[in-house]
């Protein structure tokens with residue numbers, strides 16, 4: 001990266017961290033739960049807020065933005081990420097890993113134990129899917145990419161040591177939330193298709209008695225296209241997926257913008 005680019009970025013980050021600006025009031029959900037967030041910070045990250053405050057809208061005059069349709073828990077996650085750069089989620093990742101580590105192969109033959117862990121993992125994935133959808137709405141590319149990285153970390157981490165190659169993957173509800181709340185070109189859709197192309201068996205497609213396990217038609221189309229294109233090998237061994245998630249293939253930032261993840265690492 002050229003020094004000029006780095007300087008430019010530093011400047012925009014400094015502007016974002018200008019805490020001399022007044023906080024905005026954001027009223028989230030039907031409960032109108034109030035969050036107070038510095039204007040420079042949220043407008044520097046979210047195009048939605050930038051536009052709302054730049055226009056002569058009632059919101060920008062009153063310095064209060066209502067988000068009645070959004071989830072308080074997910075907005076809480078977003079606001080914490082804005083200030084800390086870390087994704088926190090309600091279900092405790094460490095406790096899940098511990099539960100997985102405690103079990104040996106024998107126990108995983110007991111379906112109830114496996115179901116219990118699967119439920120916990122699904123709850124995390126559902127929360128992360130809702131977060132991606134919020135990122136789409138708020139037009140916050142960095143947030144979306146941070147969530148995508150958290151999702152791929154979960155896929156890497158939630159495995160069974162006794163069953164090489166097994167991953168707890170995002171389930172049906174995740175697919176439905178993503179397909180209802182993102183655009184056709186969303187890279188997260190590509191990630192889902194790649195997982196299915198690599199990991200799914202015929203039984204994943206069997207019509208289920210529960211409506212919650214139905215899949216969106218667009219997803220069937222993407223999956224067929226993915227199968228025709230051929231497999232990108234994701235899980236041949238653990239390093240294949242790890243290597244692929246080190247690239248920007250599932251990020252939304254595009255070729256021109258810098259990658260916030262890579263920035264942190266260098």
Ligand SMILES: [Zn+2]
Nearest residue numbers: 247248251259
């Ligand atoms: Zn990237």
